[in-house]
Amino acid sequence: MTHLQARGVVKAYGPTPALRGVTLDVAEGEIVAVSGPSGCGKSTLLHCLAGILRPDVGEVSWRGDRIDTWSESARSRLRRTEFGVLFQFGQLVAELTAAENVALPLLLAGTGRRAARTAAVNWLDRFGVAELADVRPGEMSGGQQQRCATARALVTEPRVLFADEPTGALDTLTGEQVLTQLVRLAREQRTTVVLVTHEPRVAAYADREVVLRDGMVDHTGLGFEASLGGGVR
Numbered sequence: 451m452t453h454l455q456a457r458g459v460v461k462a463y464g465p466t467p468a469l470r471g472v473t474l475d476v477a478e479g480e481i482v483a484v485s486g487p488s489g490c491g492k493s494t495l496l497h498c499l500a501g502i503l504r505p506d507v508g509e510v511s512w513r514g515d516r517i518d519t520w521s522e523s524a525r526s527r528l529r530r531t532e533f534g535v536l537f538q539f540g541q542l543v544a545e546l547t548a549a550e551n552v553a554l555p556l557l558l559a560g561t562g563r564r565a566a567r568t569a570a571v572n573w574l575d576r577f578g579v580a581e582l583a584d585v586r587p588g589e590m591s592g593g594q595q596q597r598c599a600t601a602r603a604l605v606t607e608p609r610v611l612f613a614d615e616p617t618g619a620l621d622t623l624t625g626e627q628v629l630t631q632l633v634r635l636a637r638e639q640r641t642t643v644v645l646v647t648h649e650p651r652v653a654a655y656a657d658r659e660v661v662l663r664d665g666m667v668d669h670t671g672l673g674f675e676a677s678l679g680g681g682v683r
């Protein structure tokens with residue numbers, strides 16, 4: 451069954467068109483990179499798929515249910531449970547330690563304090579930053595912060611991770627390391643990933659690349675093929 455599906459999605463911000471009829475199927479466990487030039491609609495598509503934005507026209511379905519017709523509270527519950535969302539700047543809470551940040555989604559979901567802390571430290575460990583458990587974001591490097599943010603996005607073991615330029619603020623080497631870990635852990639958990647990036651190098655980590663242009667799918671292909679301008683049109 452298709453896991454996640456967009457059908458003819460159209461979205462505009464006032465007079466500015468962002469998506470002009472995007473259709474996309476994502477399979478369970480698939481890692482899809484959405485790429486294309488600045489302003490082509492990548493983030494808008496990610497937001498529509500994650501149920502953050504509602505399309506003006508078209509449908510978004512998750513495991514066969516249309517989520518674009520759901521209420522805001524139902525969609526936000528979905529984002530707390532089945533979906534995980536990660537942005538360019540991890541948006542860690544400055545006042546909380548790494549472990550407290552990572553434990554937060556579990557506490558919000560009703561997990562007890564001790565179990566949440568244990569899971570948080572475990573996820574920090576998977577990203578190689580367990581030693582930062584009691585450190586606050588202000589004392590961490592950008593790469594360390596983004597590893598913590600990625601751990602926080604995965605701690606609830608979401609079915610789908612939506613990541614918008616997750617390594618865009620990092621230097622090339624650090625970005626590559628964080629992304630390699632993200633993809634490895636997502637594959638281990640069979641987490642579906644929708645990854646927005648404008649870098650061909652990043653898209654090459656995906657199973658498939660979907661290239662947008664002017665709010666429409668320009669072409670799709672294997673990560674490296676699409677980044678070379680080939681793939682299936």
Ligand SMILES: Nc1ncnc2c1ncn2[C@@H]1O[C@H](COP(=O)(O)OP(=O)(O)OP(=O)(O)O)[C@@H](O)[C@H]1O
Nearest residue numbers: 463466467468487488489490491492493494495648
């Ligand atoms: N909140 C907003 N208000 C008005 N226009 C917006 C808003 N968000 C996006 N847009 C416009 O919609 C279009 C698509 O934007 P979007 O952010 O989805 O593209 P993108 O491919 O993710 O861009 P980038 O790579 O620069 O982040 C652009 O023309 C953009 O200027």
